[in-house]
Amino acid sequence: EPEVTQTPSHQVTQMGQEVILRCVPISNHLYFYWYRQILGQKVEFLVSFYNNEISEKSEIFDDQFSVERPDGSNFTLKIRSTKLEDSAMYFCASRTGGGPPGNTIYFGEGSWLTVV
């Protein structure tokens, strides 16, 4: 069964450093998402991306965050200058689009980011 894949699975970075988290969505999917989950808390929406542009973003997704789909397969999340509070599991997700079952969002395994 096709899966959303994410790299790295775990990254430790110094505060103030830039981080890029990578995702390969399922190949025929058209809508892409990043979610964040701080340890022990709920999964929070960050951003949605469709047709090569951001379609919606949350308050969490400030100027320090950016997303890109550089080559038609990868979907990346960049954090320009990491803060301690950016430590979290970051989930990439995708869906096909259209009516059911195209609404079903599939999540990757996550990238655990630790900022020290």
Place this chain on the structure above:
Amino acid sequence: GENVEQHPSTLSVQEGDSAVIKCTYSDSASNYFPWYKQELGKRPQLIIDIRSNVGEKKDQRIAVTLNKTAKHFSLHITETQPEDSAVYFCAASIQGGDDKIIFGKGTRLHILP
């Protein structure tokens, strides 16, 4: 924007008994309600979903109910087993557009031997 409230935050039930998790949502335009199960350190996995044109849906030991008027929806797990122990998240979404899903805070379900 949409806000999803979920109760309880922790639930312990004896193996074989039933578990019920309840959620409310705020945006009456929401029309798609998935439930995810998350094991420790793993991704959320879709276990069942319901759309607003349906009041109830069942899949083996799992059932969901939806009350659109009250903006409530619930997950029912019958004959609970040890492998049901996990965190369960309800979520709500508006179909059409980017369909982002907004999650509740989660319920940690413990199945007691």
